[in-house]
Amino acid sequence: MMELQITLLMVIGLIAIWFGWRVFRTNSMVRSAFSLLASMVAIGGMFLVMEAEFLGVLQIMMMGTEMSIMAIFMMMYMMDPGGLGQMDMTHQEKPSIVAAVVTGGLALGVILLTNWGDIVPAAPAPAQQNHDLGMEVMQRSMMIFESAGTSILTAMVAALATALIIHNNNQKEH
Amino acid sequence: MSTALTWTAIIILFAAGVYFVALMERWSFSGRLDWAGPLHAFLRAFGQEEIRTRRYDTVFYEATPIIFIAVVLLAVAILPFAQGTILLDLGTAALFINAALVYIMVSLIMAGWSANGAYGMIGGWRAMAQLIAYSMAVVMAITAAVMRAESMGMLEVVRSQAPLWNIIYQPVGFLLFYFAVMAMAFLPPFDLPVAEGELAGGAWAEFTGARKILFRLGRLLLVLTLALAVTVFFLGGWLGPWLPDFVWTFIKTALVAASFFWVGRWLPRIRHDHLLEWGWKYAVPAALFNIVQVGIQLLL
Numbered sequence: 001m002m003e004l005q006i007t008l009l010m011v012i013g014l015i016a017i018w019f020g021w022r023v024f025r026t027n028s029m030v031r032s033a034f035s036l037l038a039s040m041v042a043i044g045g046m047f048l049v050m051e052a053e054f055l056g057v058l059q060i061m062m063m064g065t066e067m068s069i070m071a072i073f074m075m076m077y078m079m080d081p082g083g084l085g086q087m088d089m090t091h092q093e094k095p096s097i098v099a100a101v102v103t104g105g106l107a108l109g110v111i112l113l114t115n116w117g118d119i120v121p122a123a124p125a126p127a128q129q130n131h132d133l134g135m136e137v138m139q140r141s142m143m144i145f146e147s148a149g150t151s152i153l154t155a156m157v158a159a160l161a162t163a164l165i166i167h168n169n170n171q172k173e174h
Numbered sequence: 175m176s177t178a179l180t181w182t183a184i185i186i187l188f189a190a191g192v193y194f195v196a197l198m199e200r201w202s203f204s205g206r207l208d209w210a211g212p213l214h215a216f217l218r219a220f221g222q223e224e225i226r227t228r229r230y231d232t233v234f235y236e237a238t239p240i241i242f243i244a245v246v247l248l249a250v251a252i253l254p255f256a257q258g259t260i261l262l263d264l265g266t267a268a269l270f271i272n273a274a275l276v277y278i279m280v281s282l283i284m285a286g287w288s289a290n291g292a293y294g295m296i297g298g299w300r301a302m303a304q305l306i307a308y309s310m311a312v313v314m315a316i317t318a319a320v321m322r323a324e325s326m327g328m329l330e331v332v333r334s335q336a337p338l339w340n341i342i343y344q345p346v347g348f349l350l351f352y353f354a355v356m357a358m359a360f361l362p363p364f365d366l367p368v369a370e371g372e373l374a375g376g377a378w379a380e381f382t383g384a385r386k387i388l389f390r391l392g393r394l395l396l397v398l399t400l401a402l403a404v405t406v407f408f409l410g411g412w413l414g415p416w417l418p419d420f421v422w423t424f425i426k427t428a429l430v431a432a433s434f435f436w437v438g439r440w441l442p443r444i445r446h447d448h449l450l451e452w453g454w455k456y457a458v459p460a461a462l463f464n465i466v467q468v469g470i471q472l473l474l
Binding site: 068 | 265266269276277279280283284287302305309325
């Protein structure tokens, strides 16, 4: 069972990486966004394989909406959203390669140098995990979640404020 | 009744349910019960020429109908038909159904985008705007139902309604969920993404033949699944006297599905800015009120 899980984990992980690579191999903003979505769903699948059901389902749910919203924003702002005009999407190639290698190295370092502890033979039942997660959110991590929630709310209010039409009496209305 | 026999009956009833939804859908447009209509439409689409647009996105175009139907089937899998008769009893089922059905919207965007047509693309993006309007109402109504059950498992959600169905226990949540799932299935008056007569089929405008059949079939399954979800979350699922459990589930589901089309027949199509306004200015506060109300009722 454990071998099967590890094999599946590796296969889905490779799928996630492959889709992550596809994000940069297309000129179409929508294809790029949905490749990223596929990569994120694969990561959700990895959570599911690791028996973290709530996290997996949440990841898959949130990313569906988020990546679609991202797709429409990229489409609105890019000059060649469909990629049919053969516009080159790459820029600042050398700095990005350096940044990618450095962050990749850092991530690898964290993976190799962290003491992950022993492999847990059996995860708690999904219902128990939901309960534990609820307790965590409502007790020890409450402050973190509350601050994150407030920050998001502030950002939403700020975004709405920028979209409002302010009626100024001195200016002629259009 | 043995398990195998129950499942056979459920599959037959489910297929009959799909036919019933197709029949009601036709009724909602024409006002007549055209018994052979769904079959004719099915056969006609099979004989139709496969027309493709210029420079369409092959991967999206071919994948979209399959994604559409697959996510609906995933959502059906976690809904119970009777006591213990469920394909997948997930610990996070209440969240899972929403996760699966978000991809209806993703599929519509992909359909609209891939065909390389203006109507399709507008329809696809409208599907996303619509999701932003209804998703809060869906999630927060489910949250209140889950609060009462103290579990995200569907069997628990139904069992918690044994003393009193959720439609009476939390009527605001029911109304929100009912109209939000109609928007999720883009039924009239929320049929903006496909808007017949305005976008000429919208997201599906450029799909013909077998792919169109997959979409149409997926939509029928989606309506039936959402009617089943309303039954499970708010109408006590299989709970009812005398008849076998699953028969009650199907009676309630059929009534809910029929009511979707009945409501849609008498209401004009809502404008998308009005839909967003209603979703955020009225549905979100109402959903918060519902959560607080259920919380107080649980503490009393």
